[in-house]
């Protein structure tokens with residue numbers, strides 16, 4: 257399941273190619289987002305409706321990534337020139353200067369003008385191009401437990417997207433079609449196998465509502481969490497996009513959205529180069545724009561999101577809670593804050609980079 261949050265400007269982009277309506281039809285429109293604490297209840301309640309002056313989709317859409325992939329696939333199948341091959345693992349690529357050759361694990365070679373490595377965090381395209389993946393890995397892992405139990409029946413006023421700040425163990429609750437996803441940090445010293453046990457799940461669930469730990473579990477998944485950005489998003493005839501180019505912790509739901517923003521930016525420029533309407537320097541502009549905002553906005557914001565939720569010092573906790581409460585209570589401040597959270601600022605900044 258992994259990515260399941262689509263932000264407003266991503267929906268605006270997808271709407272431009274006719275994909276947003278089907279997504280919205282298969283997802284949950286979440287108009288609000290909350291910060292909460294276990295002892296204080298709601299710290300701040302944000303309404304994405306304040307963004308209706310800058311987006312046609314002033315909400316978060318909770319919809320699993322695989323649904324978008326299927327929608328895009330069905331839109332493409334009858335387009336001339338489109339083909340997709342499953343069961344064809346890529347081993348790497350070689351840039352020959354005038355063409356690029358992709359090697360499949362079965363030994364087959366495919367030659368083309370360009371290759372876009374959108375092959376995930378372990379990207380063989382990135383690795384075989386010797387592009388460094390700079391950054392770090394957090395010591396803790398994240399455990400996602402999905403349950404069909406409806407937390408809104410137990411927690412009054414619970415928003416579909418709710419982050420709980422807590423000095424002992426922060427967590428977040430996210431509603432997606434059919435289940436709630438609860439995500440918890442797992443300390444480095446806990447073995448992977450232990451996190452998959454019912455006892456471990458119950459101890460995590462017990463933190464959500466006192467006296468309850470018995471929610472049925474539909475999925476349990478443990479993730480390693482990284483903050484890494486490729487040294488370049490373009491090297492010769494090789495381009496990187498999505499997790500192949502950048503990975504971050506999932507607090508704020510920015511990884512998949514950033515990948516879609518990469519795709520729109522790159523596709524537009526590559527089409528211009530292909531049709532002879534622009535030179536290859538446009539591909540370097542893709543790197544400057546998308547890598548630039550990935551470092552300036554996405555990495556910075558997701559690291560701050562994690563640090564705010566896990567803050568242990570009473571002073572830091574108090575400052576975060578007061579700042580969020582004050583921001584949510586003032587429509588102008590809430591507007592400015594949600595412009596960053598929903599990644600509108602990031603896209604605008606990318607467009608300014610020359």
Ligand SMILES: Cc1cc2nc3c(=O)[nH]c(=O)nc-3n(C[C@H](O)[C@H](O)[C@H](O)COP(=O)(O)OP(=O)(O)OC[C@H]3O[C@@H](n4cnc5c(N)ncnc54)[C@H](O)[C@@H]3O)c2cc1C
Pocket residue numbers: 258259260261262321344345346347374375376377379380398400479497498499500506508509510511512513514515
């Ligand atoms: C718990 C969790 C929750 C998250 N929630 C959100 C969220 O709500 N919103 C958000 O924006 N982001 C979220 N993310 C991040 C998001 O999941 C990723 O950013 C997103 O999935 C990246 O998409 P991608 O297509 O670039 O890479 P992937 O989804 O990893 O896809 C890579 C593709 O390449 C293929 N591939 C890999 N290797 C090869 C090979 N050798 N040959 C051929 N094909 C290959 C794979 O089969 C796959 O189809 C979350 C991440 C986690 C861990």
